[in-house]
Amino acid sequence: MILDYISYSKAIPYFECYICSNIFMRFISTFFVILFCLSAKAQQQATVDFKKIEAEINPDFSSKTITGKLTVEFEILKNTDSIYLDAKNITDFKIQLKNGQNQSKFDENHLIIYSSFVAGKMYSATLTYTAKPSQALYFVDNEGKDQLWTQGQGKYTSHWLPSIDDMNDKIEFDLNIIAPAGKTVIANGKLTKKDQKSDKTTWYFDMQQPMSSYLVALAIGDYDKKEITSTSGVPIALYYYPEDAQKVESTYRYTQEIFDFFEQEIGVAYPWQNYKEVPVKDFLYAGMENTTATLFSDAFMVDSTGFDDRNYINVNAHELAHQWFGDLVTETSSTHHWLQEGFATYYALLAEKQVFGDDYFYWQMYQTAEQLKELSDRGKGEKLLNPGASSLTFYQKGAWALHILREEIGDEAFRIAVSDYLKENQFQNVESDDFIAAAENASGQDLSAFKADWLEQSAFQADAVLASLKKSEFIRNYLELSALRKIPLSKKGKALDKTLTLPNDYLGQEAVYQLADAPLEESLPLYKKAITSGNRWVRQAIAVSMQEIPSTFKADYEMLLEDDSYVTREAALLALWVSFPQDRASYLQKMEGVVGFSDKNIETLWLALSLATPEYKPEGKQKRYQQLLDYTNESYPFQIRENAFKYLYQLQLYEKESLKNLVLGCVHFNWRFAQSSRSILDLLLKETMWSNALRDLKLDNEKAQDFLNKKLN
Secondary structure, X not given: OEOOOOOOOOOOOOOOHHHHHHHHHHHHXXXXXXXXXXXXXXXXXXXXXXXXXXXXXXXXOOOOEEEEEEEEEEEEOOOEEEEEEEOOOEEEEEEEEOOOXXXXXXXXXXXXXXEEEOOOOEEEEEEEEEEOOOOOEEEEEEOXXXXXXXXXXXXXXXXXXXXOOOOOOOEEEEEEEEEEOOOEEEEOOEEEEEEEEOOEEEEEEEOOOOEOHHHOOEEEEOOEEEEEEOOOOOEEEEEEOHHHHHHHHHHOOOHHHHHHHHHHHHOOOOOOOOEEEEEEOOOOOXXXXXXXXXXXXXXHOOOOOOOOOOOOHHHHHHHHHHOOEOXXXXXXXXXXOHHHHHHHHHHHHHHHHHHHOHHHHHHHHHHHHHHHHHHHHOOOOOOOOOOOOOHHHHHHHHHHHHHHHHHHHOHHHHHHHHHHHHHHXXXXXXXXXXXXXXXXXXXOOOOHHHHXXXXXXXXXXXXXXXXXXXXXXXXXXXXXXXXXXXXXXXXXXXXXXXHOOOOOHHHHHHHHHOOOOOOHHHHXXXXXXXXXXXXXXXXXXXXXXXXXXXXXXXXXXXXXXXXXXXXXXXXXXHXXXXXXXXXXXXXXXXXXXXXXXXXXXXXXXXXXXXXXXXXXXXXXHHHHHHXXXXXXXXXXXXXXXXXXXXXXXXXXXXXXXXXXXXXXHHOOOOHHHHHHHHHHHHHHHOOHHHHHXXXXXXXXXXXXXXXXXXXXX
């Protein structure tokens, strides 16, 4: 899983005794409940082995509930009088043990089956239930079309499918999904058949191998698909919204090449029946590696213009790598989380190296090294074996550990180690020592020093990393150029001029950024050279960094409005609108109709600027205002709503419905969007006019109304 949006970008960065007795007794009671639950979990793993769950799932989009029927097959390892399945939000259930008498109960977190279970025997139970998921399964309105998707990691599949939350219990899941006719269903495994009855269709999916329950996936929506096949013969289905047909090639570019590269580089064939990739609205993360079925944010659906600025390549490769690292072999606990995220991050970079070249690979490694060193220098470095470490540690430090290990033991030994590690532990759970042992066996080396430095040491090994980075001529050149930052332009002009003659993507950007604080009369010739270089990344650096545009550079800068980059065009439009008020109408005319990315970055900016330009087509002002208001509606992806909320605040043009939509955003299940909505709400509450308007709001959504009432009080 990728926690944050990671896009392909070459841009340079960035909480009396009676009373006492009762409190004490409640504490003791809570303590023993927690202790009991931990003990029960440990005992259950040694008592029962769940083999297979076949589930019929019937979602109701109107009530946002799940009705299900499960057949659960399990083996008893030790005599016991009870077993349980993890379950949440169950409103009705019935359990029948096929080969024995049983009683059952639901304790808010578990469905418990009581019987005289005998060691060595296989059992089967059927379960019917209704659940109203509070998380892990989401019903969304995708611009007027119903959509459903799941997210198990960190959320627990048991919110909609009774199962075992512990990732150490691997189960074969076969899902049969009942969906409205006309909808497409995607789930783990192979689709074996479809049965249509009246207005419903049942989709039958078969998995042949066991997996952890957090990797169970389900998506229902309006999709078409493109089918391709890997060189080894694995079927790959690439899903898309019908209206995004023109984005399929650019979104899924290099998918087969990445797949083929991984099979060769990892040395272990893809371990599952097929592979599917599915974009969904308002996804919690960038992507999630459910077994055979990656779900990802539809914000990564891009056209050919958006490809270089914000493409799906890294997320695509990262989630695919997880099919081996996380899905085939799974961590025993979060102490070893780097075995999943570090590996997926590293292999995604190797795939991007194949696609974009060595400079890209070393640039990305350099960027993460800078972040890790800064964290370490502040005394906030973390061990890779720290179960509470940040994503930066698990992902990026994990990737660096693998890179350094590979250099230490050599390519051949590293590949053998990875292959042996996966084959010996397939469909099982692993700890870090399992991989270290494989690496020691393959290389014949004692890796205790490596383990101490990279797995058990909080400090980042900056010296070793710098030595590795300097193996790249490009990085050596970049370090030399970046060392000139504090030198006056008069003393480094020739060096920057040389850099901008035939600019490397990254060196050229660095040169442009070094012009920002220089006197304009000195820097202007170099800006002109940079803008005529033809390098899109150098030109983008000008667009995002130039603080004021001199009239002598106006004509040159205006060319950026036509660049093959939505990032550049957005920045240029805003800068020109601010710098040359007399030409605002012409800039707006030129950019009218340009949408930008799927978040409508250029269109929403254009709407805001046109509303702030009285002379621009005044007869259409109300229509443009209504469009910006409409973009705050729940049916739109949160990224569009986020842009609309931001511009309405800057324009001070909120009205009743958009205020309601803002409050709804504050309780949205996507925490990033909820956080940004709350930030804007806090700003509005500081202003009397908006505070009074918010007090008058009456919302149908109880959760949103409660949130607003608490804010107002």
